[in-house]
Amino acid sequence: MDGYAGYNRLLKQGPDIRLAYCRAHARRKLVEIPRTGRAPIAKDGVQRIGELHRIEAGIRSLDPATRLAARLARAAPAIVDFEVWLANHRARVARRSPLGEASTYMAKYWDGLCLFPSDGRIERDNDTVERTIRPIALNRKNALFADDDAGVENWAVVASPIETCKLNAVDPQAWLTNTLAAIAGGHMRRNIADLMPWN
Incomplete structure (x- = not known):
């Protein structure tokens, strides 16, 4: 400590x-x-x-x-x-x-x-513990730049799926790449749950 x-x-x-x-x-x-x-x-x-x-x-x-x-x-x-x-x-x-x-x-x-x-x-x-909590500290520092209500809401929209990926042991970058490719490829909105990190 x-x-x-x-x-x-x-x-x-x-x-x-x-x-x-x-x-x-x-x-x-x-x-x-x-x-x-x-x-x-x-x-x-x-x-x-x-x-x-x-x-x-x-x-x-x-x-x-x-x-x-x-x-x-x-x-x-x-x-x-x-x-x-x-x-x-x-x-x-x-x-x-x-x-x-x-x-x-x-x-x-x-x-x-x-x-x-x-x-x-x-x-x-x-160091093992510090490496684990470093993303939380960085996320907190990054969120300080959301200087109004709209910025906070936008930050939550971005941060929530990324943190959800981490909770589900999914690489956030790979998930985001695949999800955007699926949406650009015509993935149906009614089947959006299929793209969630836990799936």
Whole structure:
């Protein structure tokens, strides 16, 4: 998960609950730094996190016990090394600099960022969930451009069949292509239900 403070309420449910934070969020903070100029320390940090991602890529679909063994053997030493790297650079950079802010973020959530090697069931990031909800967020942002009632209605006309396709595991572009071709080819209006995504 990301650093959203609302998750802290979960900790009140009992001592067995621990928060596993998303390493992709931590990595993103470092990735953004070189975009504004030369940043060898940030690039080094991204490479170190990348090594953890490569370890995970090889074990992601394996059972929890196998993942745990691989993490203890390979990821745990890399995390110890990264912690030393992080502490060293945190002591040397300005706290308000982009690198200082990124390292402060990682230090703040360090325990949760490092929880995944101790349990084979925990994912190192929540990218799978983020990929799932990204279309919803993009759709919400796109809908902001519908600036009047007619625009909202038109947006709903376009978005509804696309989202219906997704709910029915149908490729929206293929469905739209086939549907428009059928209508142009003379498909009868009374049989419009035949063209619906669930059919």
